[in-house]
Amino acid sequence: MTASPAAQARPVRIGVQVAPQHAPYEVIRDTAAALEDAGVDILFNWDHFFPLSGDPNGLHFESWTMLAALAEQTSRVELGALVNCNSYRNANLQADMARTIDHISAKGGTGRFIFGxxxxxxxxxxxxxxFEFGTAGSRLNALARDLPLIEDRWGKLNPPPTRDIPVLIGGGGEKKTLKIVATHADIWHSFxxxxxxxxxxxxxxxxxGEIGRDFAAIEVxxxxxxxxVETADELLALGTTLFTLGISGPNYDLAVVHDWLAWRDEKNAAAA
Incomplete structure (x- = not known):
């Protein structure tokens, strides 16, 4: 498989996931500012309540409240969670929070929030x-149930979102997840x-094809x-255009980010 013409026309983008763990908020805030200044395209955090690596009881902060603060702090970069957990919040509430951050990030223009x-x-x-953990299947069923509710709520809110909020869905399950991606996602993320x-x-x-969606409309x-770099080039050749890079506290290493930004710029210049 080679990249579709639509994928080839998209610019390469770099998103950095700033893991909200093992660092004071002030360090996370300053890291976000430095990343925006460096030219990253998207700032991500994650939606967990405890660290995923290192000390399991180390410093950690909540996703959505942080995203609202980052939306106010920044002016150019897009932002969102990689990814929100659908289980933790009522579907209509998720829609309203997303719409609110969309407006906070708009600064008089178009919002920058991505609903991952x-x-x-x-x-x-x-x-x-x-929260009830259930099973992988029950949690995916809940996601499939809730996404139409979220999309419907966006059409009812006053004021409405400033744009069609992009939906990013993570995961690679072939029977359920990828069907949900085909139905709802603007961006599909995997490892x-x-x-x-x-x-x-x-x-x-x-x-x-089965549901009548344009496959080329989904960013990979x-x-x-x-x-x-060789692997990244191969992923790009398959149609991947959004590349994410996870960094973690207590000391967020931005050197590797600058290396990948240079790679991005080289690829975009060659395609221009």
Whole structure:
């Protein structure tokens, strides 16, 4: 499989996931500012209640309230969670929060919020905060149920969102997740390696054909952490245009971010 003409026409973008763990908020805030100044395209955090690496009881902050603060702090970069957990909040509330951050980020223009979402997986979050964990299947069923409610609520809010809020969905399950992606997502994110990605894209294209969705309308996103430039080039050749890079506290390493920004600029210049 090679990239579609629509994918080839998209610029390469770099999103940085600033893990909200093991660092004071002031450090996270300053890191976000430095990343915007450096020219990253998207700032992400994640929607968990505890660290995912290092000390499991270390410093950690909540996703949505942080995104609202980052929306006010920044002026150019897009932002969102990689990804929101659908289980933790009522669907209509999620829609309203997303719309509100969209307006906070607009600064008199068009909003910059990306609604990244998924079905959830980290059992400790559920157990300690009192949410029913269920099964992987039940959580995916809930996501499929709730996304139409979220989209419907966006059409009812006053004021409405400043734009059609892009929906990013993470995950690679072929029977449920990729069908949900085909139905609702503007961006599909995965951690798939090159052979797996090629296979999954074929499955996603099949689902798009079945439901009547333009496969080329979905932007493909993948993770750069621990990838080589050669692998990134192969992912790009398959149609990946959004590349994410996770960094974690207590000391957020921006040197690797600058390296990948240079790679992005080189690719975009060559395509111009």
């Amino acid at each position: 979402t998924g079905s959830g997986w980290f059992e400790r979050d559920y157990d300690e905060y009192g 798939a390696d090159v052979p797996t990605l090629e296979h999954k894209l074929g499955v996603l294209e099949g689902w798009c 996103s993948n993770e750069l952490r621990n990838r080589t």
